[in-house]
Amino acid sequence: xxxxxxxxxxxxxxxxxxxxxxxxxxxxxxxxxxxxxxxxxxxxxxxxxxxxxxxxxxxxxxxxxxxxxxxxxxxxxxxxxxxxxxxxxxxxxxxxxxxxxxxxxxxxxxxxxxxxxxxxxxxxxxxxxxxxxxxxxxxxxxxxxxxxxxxxxxxxxxxxxxxxxxxxxxxxxxxxxxxxxxxxxxxxxxxxxxxxxxxxxxxxxxxxxxxxxxxxxxxxxxxxxxxxxxxxxxxxxxxxxxxxxxxxxxxxxxxxxxxxxxxxxxxxxxxxxxxxxxxxxxxxxxxxxxxxxxxxxxxxxxxxxxxxxxxxxxxxxxxxxxxxxxxxxxxxxxxxxxxxxxxxxxxxxxxxxxxxxxxxxxxxxxxxxxxxxxxxxxxxxxxxxxxxxxxxxxxxxxxxxxxxxxxxxxxxxxxxxx
Ligand code: HSE
Numbered sequence: 331x332x333x334x335x336x337x338x339x340x341x342x343x344x345x346x347x348x349x350x351x352x353x354x355x356x357x358x359x360x361x362x363x364x365x366x367x368x369x370x371x372x373x374x375x376x377x378x379x380x381x382x383x384x385x386x387x388x389x390x391x392x393x394x395x396x397x398x399x400x401x402x403x404x405x406x407x408x409x410x411x412x413x414x415x416x417x418x419x420x421x422x423x424x425x426x427x428x429x430x431x432x433x434x435x436x437x438x439x440x441x442x443x444x445x446x447x448x449x450x451x452x453x454x455x456x457x458x459x460x461x462x463x464x465x466x467x468x469x470x471x472x473x474x475x476x477x478x479x480x481x482x483x484x485x486x487x488x489x490x491x492x493x494x495x496x497x498x499x500x501x502x503x504x505x506x507x508x509x510x511x512x513x514x515x516x517x518x519x520x521x522x523x524x525x526x527x528x529x530x531x532x533x534x535x536x537x538x539x540x541x542x543x544x545x546x547x548x549x550x551x552x553x554x555x556x557x558x559x560x561x562x563x564x565x566x567x568x569x570x571x572x573x574x575x576x577x578x579x580x581x582x583x584x585x586x587x588x589x590x591x592x593x594x595x596x597x598x599x600x601x602x603x604x605x606x607x608x609x610x611x612x613x614x615x616x617x618x619x620x621x622x623x624x625x626x627x628x629x630x631x632x633x634x635x636x637x638x639x640x641x642x643x644x645x646x647x648x649x650x651x652x653x654x655x656x657x658x659x660x661x662x663x664x665x666x667x668x669x670x671x672x673x674x675x676x677x678x679x680x681x682x683x684x685x686x687x688x689x690x691x692x693x694x695x696x697x698x699x700x701x702x703x704x705x706x707x708x709x710x711x712x713x714x715x716x717x718x719x720x721x722x723x724x725x726x727x728x729x730x731x732x733x734x735x736x737x738x739x740x741x742x743x744x745x746x747x748x
Contacts (some may be wrong), residue, residue: 333399334643337363340391340422342413343404344370344384346511347427349455350632352379361398363639367391368723371404388583388629393727399642402426405515411435418448425638427454427631430519433528433544436535440650449647452577454634456529457607457682460623461637462573463585463610463648466536473649474614477577481591482588485513485520486572491603494560495568502672512605512626523551523572526588530574537576538584539658548708549588554720557741558696561673563722568592569600570722580730584703591723592670641660663706666729672698673719676692683707702729714745 331358337607339355341348348368355363368384369391370377377384392413402424404410410431415438426432432455433437443450454464457480465473481487485507489678490502504521507513519525527549534540552572563570573591576584595601598620602608607625612618624630652658666685673679674696689700708714714721 334355334362335645337399337642338361338397338641339365339399339401339639340386340394340397340402341365341368342388342391342402342410344368344379345403345405346628347631347635348401349378351403351504351626351635354629354632354636358636361636366394366397375613379545379712382649388413392420392422397422398469399423399425399639401639402428403635404428407431407434414439414450415442416449417734418446420443421446421448423449423633423642424451425454425642425652426450426452427635428452429455429525429528429532433511433531435444435694436541440541440653440714442620444499444648449642449643449645451638451646451648452593453533457609457621457623458484458625458627459630459633460607460609460621461634462533462609462621463536465621466533467648468652469629470537470607470613471655471723473652473656474629475578475611476607476614477535477575477612478533479573479575480523480530480533480609481571481575481599481602481607482533482609482625483520483523483526483572484607485517485623486523486526487602487607487625488512488605489521489553490555490570490572493557495603496561505570507605511628521551521553521682523549526551526572526574530576530586532590534576534584534586535653537652539650539652539654539656540584540661541658542586542661547586549716550590550721554715554718555722556672556696556720559720562670562672562698563592564590568725571602573599573723577593577726577728578659579665579728580663581662581664582659583664584659585662585665585728585746587705587708589721589723591727592725594725597725611719663709665705665731666702666731667705667708667727668700668702668724669714669727670700670722670724671698671714671719672700672722674717678713678717678719680713681707683711683713700724
């Protein structure tokens with residue numbers, strides 16, 4: 331068997347994750363990995379490491395023949411892409427945690443991995459400490475994965491937990507998430523669902539061989555959720571979570587989106603609080619499996635980088651089995667979803683777009699309805715997330731054609747009380 335490779339690392343970024351990795355590597359000498367140089371943006375900032383370690387010149391790392399691994403954990407998307415692609419072209423292995431960069435540039439990065447033969451690993455980019463990518467690659471290397479439901483953003487889950495279980499207001503909870511190092515430097519990326527959908531597009535590639543730009547997927551964040559929505563959730567014995575989901579439909583295609591959802595108290599995802607993430611996979615014969623762990627923060631994220639470094643010692647690389655070894659799946663918009671929508675005024679609700687209505691509360695300042703929408707409507711238009719309207723899916727929200735007639739009939743019966 332080939333001896334384990336000595337890793338000489340060039341590290342880009344010394345923020346929450348970079349510094350976490352630096353500390354962790356000092357505690358794991360058995361890994362035979364050492365950081366030779368760290369490239370940073372601002373040399374004036376005080377850092378808890380020898381100043382000789384740092385440089386602002388990226389080529390000191392990228393052109394150093396002794397450095398055989400680049401770890402890229404910076405914040406900016408385009409510089410991250412330039413660093414990662416140059417490193418691969420310069421015959422270095424790469425570990426990255428830049429989910430936005432990876433999600434937006436996946437097609438180019440797939441081509442670069444093929445043409446250079448180098449390994450690009452990014453377990454830290456989705457669900458931080460949970461080894462979900464490697465499990466999808468290695469354990470679920472077949473086409474039996476029926477569905478994948480997950481909480482993939484620690485900050486929004488932290489904020490929802492603090493607001494609805496501990497009574498903090500939104501701003502207090504967000505500030506705490508920022509102080510603890512969970513939030514993105516631009517927290518709207520968390521709050522409005524961008525971070526979650528970036529992670530989801532990465533996981534869709536490993537789960538189903540789907541390569542889709544994240545901004546083309548249907549998603550929303552938690553920015554419009556009000557205390558009144560939490561009160562309705564409570565009445566129904568549900569929590570509100572930002573849930574990413576993917577499901578194989580009867581037509582053989584895949585439904586995928588990231589939206590707030592009512593989660594029943596007895597569901598696995600209801601157990602996921604604060605900055606924790608959780609992934610529920612359902613497959614042909616194993617039934618349900620639940621992965622749970624910290625999804626943000628310095629050491630949990632650095633631990634996934636460490637695990638990727640460890641895997642590089644034996645030349646591990648993603649094979650993208652669902653993309654290259656199976657017939658890749660296609661996304662579908664042809665299904666319905668059952669949702670709760672709260673809003674300030676009826677004028678913001680295009681009633682003709684709502685396929686059926688099961689509940690209808692018009693009395694108070696904040697109004698709501700429970701009904702069904704064709705998913706293509708969510709994709710084509712955004713009225714459901716504008717003007718303070720808040721759409722929250724019901725548990726098991728996906729409804730396929732067969733069930734629809736029954737629901738529409740029930741809706742017509744209910745129309746008598748409208
Ligand atoms: N801002 C991200 C989150 C950090 O809250 O999940 C981890 O990717």
